[in-house]
Amino acid sequence: MRNPSKVIRCRDYRWQGVGLKAYKQEPVPCRDLTRQVLLGEGPGEEALNFITRYFEVLPGGYSTLEVHQHPHAVIVLRGSGQVVLGEETHSISLFDCVYVAPGARHQFRAAGGEPLGFLCVVDRVRDRPQPVE
Amino acid sequence: MRNPSKVIRCRDYRWQGVGLKAYKQEPVPCRDLTRQVLLGEGPGEEALNFITRYFEVLPGGYSTLEVHQHPHAVIVLRGSGQVVLGEETHSISLFDCVYVAPGARHQFRAAGGEPLGFLCVVDRVRDRPQPVE
Numbered sequence A, B: 001m002r003n004p005s006k007v008i009r010c011r012d013y014r015w016q017g018v019g020l021k022a023y024k025q026e027p028v029p030c031r032d033l034t035r036q037v038l039l040g041e042g043p044g045e046e047a048l049n050f051i052t053r054y055f056e057v058l059p060g061g062y063s064t065l066e067v068h069q070h071p072h073a074v075i076v077l078r079g080s081g082q083v084v085l086g087e088e089t090h091s092i093s094l095f096d097c098v099y100v101a102p103g104a105r106h107q108f109r110a111a112g113g114e115p116l117g118f119l120c121v122v123d124r125v126r127d128r129p130q131p132v133e
Helices: none
Strands: A007-008 A032-040 A050-062 A072-078 A081-085 A089-092 A097-100 A108-111 A116-125 B006-008 B033-040 B050-062 B072-078 B082-087 B088-092 B097-100 B108-109 B116-123
Touching: A007 B082, A032 B072, A032 B097, A032 B108, A050 B072, A072 B033, A072 B050, A072 B072, A081 A097, A097 B033, A116 B050, B006 B050, B006 B072, B082 B097, B108 B116
Parallel strands: none
Antiparallel strands: A007 B097, A032 A050, A050 A108, A050 A116, A072 A097, A072 A116, A081 A089, A081 A108, A097 B006, B033 B050, B050 B108, B050 B116, B072 B097, B072 B116, B082 B088, B082 B108
16 A cells, blocks of 8 residues: 555644534534544544544533543644533633543533634544433 | 543643653754653553654754654644655645654654644554664
């Protein structure tokens, strides 16, 4: 096989050739959340044991409050907001890094004004998130 | 153990509590390259199977031209420059994403004016890079 290395160009928080998906459908309790899978699921990317995703939450939106056993490594690329980590809530802004440990309930919430965008890297093989009631 | 989840704040491309290291010493052929390990090597982060690092190359600097069997997932967070991927050279700028496949020779080069900064995620367990002559 030829060398599958590549550059995926970004323009306005959209990556070339990468589909934009609404993250989850109702009735899962999240609002205004989209996902782009940047690396790990494309052809030639099978060697990656982790998946690099970009999530974006519109102003006032939020991700599902959820829990799972796989950890998250997160970096904020756009905007600001809050992250719920266990029983705590922290403010987050550009390039802040978030570690979500196994079993920690978590939720990302966008502030007003601008979308909150963040990279979230996870293991390719991982358990399914469970929403927290 | 208490929940080891955390926010690591960023200010001016430095992350709170994260050490800054010169990436390699002479005679390895790289220039003006620093590294910060954001996630994966700190206490409580053992669940992460991958390591999230931030590299910065000063204007005109470059990383070692090297090869290894583990892949890289890269996102540019600052500045612009070029990446060598196999026999090709591509321009890169803010938020562009780069996949370095196993066995592909690669090098990151900063343009003039501003440092080139990028996240580079790798497997925790990985082979050692070999410089290319």
